[in-house]
Amino acid sequence: MLVEEKDALRERLREVFGYSQFRGNQEAIIRNLLEGRNTFVIMPTGAGKSLCYQLPAMMMDGLAVVISPLIALMKNQVDQLNTYGVNARFLNSTLSKSEITRLKKDCMNGVVKLLYVAPESLNKEETIQFLKKVNVTFIAIDEAHCISEWGHDFRPEYRRIKSMIQQLGNLPVIALTATATPKVQIDIQKNLQMEDADVFISSFNRKNLFYEVRPKKETKKQLIKFLKEHRGKSGIIYCLSRKKVEEIAELLNVNGFKAVPYHAGLDADVRVKNQDDFLNEEVDIVVATIAFGMGIDKPDVRFVVHYDVPKSLEGYYQETGRAGRDGLEGYCLMFLPLKHINRAHQ
Secondary structure (H helix, E strand, C coil): CCHHHHHHHHHHHHHHHCCCCCCCCHHHHHHHHHCCCCEEEECCCCCCCCHHHHHHHHHCCCEEEEECCCHHHHHHHHHHHHHCCCCEEEECCCCCHHHHHHHHHHHHCCCCCEEEECHHHHCCHHHHHHHHCCCEEEEEECCHHHHCCCCCCCCHHHHHHHHHHHHHCCCCEEEEECCCCHHHHHHHHHHCCCCCCEEEECCCCCCCEEEEEEECCCHHHHHHHHHHHCCCCEEEEECCCHHHHHHHHHHHHHCCCCEEEECCCCCHHHHHHHHHHHHCCCCCEEEECCCCCCCCCCCCEEEEEECCCCCCHHHHHHHHCCCCCCCCCEEEEEEECHHHHHHHHC
């Protein structure tokens, strides 16, 4: 890349996102994508994965299509980009017919730079026909571990992505994830037929995160004490069941904390409101199942508590990775049943 092009990249980084320099592999990844190469990115949460496709989208003449697994995640990223002055939109089941018609018109007129699409929407013939009429620059597949049957967040519709994007021509693809074991990485690349991709793997050591495991004994009492020590700070508490989420959220509110529940059993508008209230500092704590958190970008989350043991190590890493994304200290607390502790000692 020429010196002038490097300068242009850094200038756009500063103008739009307010950063003076790139972090880690970001610049190399962006350069790779701008040169039209398939790119596979494994980067920890909080390290700036999204920037690796957002900035190239702004530098190129056309529309970047971002495949994203969750409506909440799409809304979060689109809202954030809009605050930066970037015209980003999403296409999913929440839009009315008139909204979809207006969106397609804006995309074809070159008004939109990034279009976030749910895999289910991409799977529709009308979506493919619409995208064929647009100058698509590249495809970004966010949370790419959803492709793999070996991954902790497997989504069957993600495995059909390749057959869909093939219909749009030979476009560069960037696949990104924070959690991919070697087995999952191979499966993703094979499924997307991008074995030739340039692979960028960043260090997963988050030095600003402090991890603690406590015995699951008098857990509610321990939790209240912990939260009093972190009063006024943003945090997420993960539980395995919807019932437990509701129970803990109610417990916190009774004890004077501003907390909301989040799980797939709530109405969509309630989930959106609770997420927005958390992002906008209306409440301090979200009590959630794993339905909350994938890709949610709130830089100042100071703690993540696992009230229950997570289902997988990858899931645990992804969920604790919500803490300390601003580079400041984050606290990760897990309550572990005594039987697990006794087994470890044996």
